[in-house]
Amino acid sequence: MLITTPITAALLRGALDLERTAHGLLPHRLPARARAQSADGQLAMAESQPSGVRLALRTRATTVELDTLPTKRVYLGAPPRPDGVYDLLVDGRLTAQATLGDGNTVTVDLATGSAEHRTGPIGTVRFTGLPDGVKDVEIWLPHNETTELVALRTDAPVEPAPDRGRRVWLHHGSSISHGSDAASPSTTWPALAASLSGLELINLGLGGSALLDPFTARAMRDTPADLISVKIGINLVNADLMRLRAFGPAVHGFLDTIREGHPAAPLLVVSPIYCPIHEDTPGPGAFDFAALSTGKLRFRATGDPAERAAGKLTLGVIRDELARLVEQRRAEDPNLRYLDGRDLYGEADHAELPLPDGLHPDAATHRLIGERFAKLAAF
Template sequence: MNTEHDWTTTPITPDLVRGALDLEHTERGVLPHRLPARARWQIPDGQLSMAESQPSGVRLAFRTRATAVELDVVATKRVYSGAAPRPDGMFELVVDGRLVGRASAVNGNVLTIDMASGTARTRLGPVETLRFNGLSDDEKDVEIWLPHDETTQLVALRTNAPVRTPPPNGRKVWLHHGSSISQGSNAAAPTGTWPAVAARLGGVELVNLGFGGSALLDPFTARSMRDTAADLISIKIGINIVNTDVMRLRAFGPAVHGFLDTIREGHPTTPLLVVSPLYCAIHENTPGPTTPDLSAMRQGRLQFVAAGNSTQAAAGKLALTMIREELARIVQQRAMTDPNLHYLDGLDLYSESDCAELPLSDGLHPAPATHQRIGERFADRVFGEGGVFATEDD
């Protein structure tokens, strides 16, 4: 029988990593990325660089008889100047589909962000070892889900029994792109983000390209999706377009068409779902940009407000109601020649009545219970019987 002293170190290679599009070898370990290198070269700002390196939906996956697992990591902690400390990112151990353990890296690099000035600085920190004990000694499929909101370098994987690549599980691959809500902002743990909840209920393998603040119809994101193997594809577009005030109605429609055209170059007949924005009171009829509420930050709270005004909509500035109408129109138009293109109103996932019951705590992002509700509804409407991603067996 293996003991906890009979450690085997296994190189962290692409065949053990799911949900990442690239692995970067750094001086300290392996850094999973959710955009490939050719896309990262074109990223124009630090926000997306940070978001795509935060491994939402990324997990190590292997088969083993080990009763103990150790993972050495360097986690990057985010600190917002003037705001309350953020909780440590969560690592979750899933065995044969069942959550059996959680751990956090308390120490690591520290990224300090000043939202008022738009500046950031990083202080390097130590490697930390996470340990999961008490597993059964039978052969099992193990996944270690990495934090959805904490950039994590993987330094070493150790087990007290050999590991091997798990065999194919036959599940379809679901490729999803969206905003910080899709990445999992304010979810308590990586398996608790709404896409992770929906993927588990839908019985699919998730590749999550939800990028905080950066679902902006970037061509390099569309090309990355075009070139990524997938059986099912969805894009959730709108809130970041308003947040950043990045375009007007005149530019939005052609940008959506171009994004869909690029995806279709690589996936001409794959089921493709366009999801419009969830309910967000501050921007339903008021355009962006979105700004942090500085008075709230002085009280140690992170809160967001709309800096536009409703009269600007007449000049083509975008609010969420306008975006939903335009997305519905575009999908209806394109579906005449693309029967595998579909539309889902984001209000079917989270509506004004949901907000009254489960409000967005900072004005933008759902709480853990809301992520669960959104994931369950998506699974029911999209993966369930009669849904556009339903399997033939359903």
């Protein structure tokens, strides 16, 4: 007979807020105050997808069941997206994986931007054959599916996993940090880097939404952390959000806000990885509809390189400006450092491991970036 254990904040790591729903609990990666300050549907989707969020238990259980209600996204004309993956780790090692076909769906027409919502059933992921004896069990939730937690059942009592004394790493970035095209939630590059470095991850990688929003900076300011990193650039270019005149002050303001809550914590500013379409060509970015017509998802840059003279941003412009700003600030902030994203994934890496859709790294490249970040960040 299985035991039902209420899912509470004590059993969860990596979420900044929990919303009570009609079915259970919905983890959020931005607090309610931040969510209330944006009407952007892209951000609402991204922050509710639980990248880095996991159940962390200590138990003797050999069977674990988790009822969830995922929300899956279908993009008309694009290749089907695989179901989100649940990773089960035992004492830090990936031991089993599961997927869930049930759940809600949101069908998006890429040509018009319209979306149709369809309600679906709650489903169950089941893990059996876990090793006997006391162990720490983590269930990493799908990084790319909004996931309501409904019920947790085990064949032995559970309690929150103990604090292992690990330092907390708070990271913010774009869809690449969110985990786009990673194989599973514990193999996104931030999750891999955290594992290799022995850190507790809070991942604020927000697909399409690393836009220097003040409410994100305030969320980081107010979140306890020992180590902090911010990866800045690609979304500002492909959203064509601002010009160079606004970029510098926005970066200063973002970092100033973080420093209000973390005045001396190591803070690493990371510029964009190599991405050919936007190295010297401004945004906005767009879907490549010619590729979509053949069933392939690709992105393209629609700006004109000549527009850089008018202050439009490219990845090259952003790297130069970030390096300059960090060097300027280091005169008063010795715990601030800069990392060129091309040291994580550069032009030579692209020749060997090209970005499949022109924008996002695949599973092998996530591993490469995670391994390099763990070494170069030297947290």
